[in-house]
Amino acid sequence: MKKSVFAIVISLLLFTSCSEYQKLLKSTDPELKYDKAVEYYVAKKYDKAISLFDDVSTYYRNTDRAELIINYLAKAHIERKDYYTATEYYKTYVRAYPRGRFTQEAKYMLAYCYYLDTPDVRLDQTATVQALTAFQEYVDLYPNADNKDEANKYIQELNDKLAEKELLNAKLYYDLGTYLGNNYLSAVITAENALKKYPSTKHREELMIVILKSKYQESLYSKEDMRADRYQSTIDEAYTYKNEYPTGKFVKQADDILKHLQRIMPEVSED
Structure with a gap:
């Protein structure tokens, strides 16, 4: 009996959660969608966060919040292990905001995403070359960066792989x-x-x-x-x-x- 009650409670919670999310998707309030997207991201519900951030990205284009949205989207895709899509968002960010508040982080993470996407050594090593080039550009641009040693470690590892x-x-x-x-x-x-x-x-x-x-x-x-x-x-x-x-x-x-x-x-x- 207790198990049945527990199952019913869980089902109701899931239904409520799904209903709330569906309402959010239909909402015309970008502020609400953005705030909820951040909540979903913090709660590690990355698929829902991505959908909502995508929905409001056009509305916030050319605003300060646009930088945050691209950054959130890139990180959410990393968490989903979709490194290719994450690199696309980081490249978009670097092009759009060459002096943005997340530019240094974006350049490092772009290299790191290439690194995470490098294949077995017996396969084509295009991603490995991309990662190596990106990390080298990073240490050249930011020679005093706190994570310079970490970047150099990846450079050596990638050189070894090639x-x-x-x-x-x-x-x-x-x-x-x-x-x-x-x-x-x-x-x-x-x-x-x-x-x-x-x-x-x-x-x-x-x-x-x-x-x-x-x-x-x-x-x-x-x-x-x-x-x-x-x-x-x-x-x-x-x-x-x-x-x-x-x-x-x-x-x-x-x-x-x-x-x-x-x-x-x-x-x-x-x-």
Whole structure:
């Protein structure tokens, strides 16, 4: 019996709440709609808040309240994990209010929304590049911002993600080997470009070993007149790796390559 009464009370409350919301949607009072939209936002009823803010946005256009509405809408969409729509609102705000009271926050949140929307590293990284660019612009514009260190942390993380994407591409070329061409050379070029673009990446050691292994394999498949130079280039690469990572996790691979090439180098010289 108590459960039945409780269920009835809940149903009545829900009905009352829905009725109130439906009346608000039909209301022609923008002040009431705005105030209720703020209430819904504070109560974390973001769908209802968004609908009401959308309804009154035209009425308050070119007023001080318009800034608040765009800011509320962007934040509400973030809470709903709709980061794409949130970025659109933040871009709208920055365009409309380049010196507005929320401009700095909007530029940071725009970058953060791009960051939240970045996909798995194996997928297209357009959003990652957008996030990186936006965060870099933010720290350039606001070098003394309280959240500058946080922005720089995201910049490093995003750089690492793009470097990892290039690492995966380089590894793919390496795995393809000589299939339909010299994929070892493509692996070297891809990894070397990644190191130039992201020199402080946490994937640096892995990129370097891909370069070494690719050069090694390329040298083994080389024509006789090119073999000696490529052997020497590979040996130089092995020492470069060992100098930078004397206790690295790929030292044994580097040593094995060195031993093999140093053993066969005299044979090449004699040829």
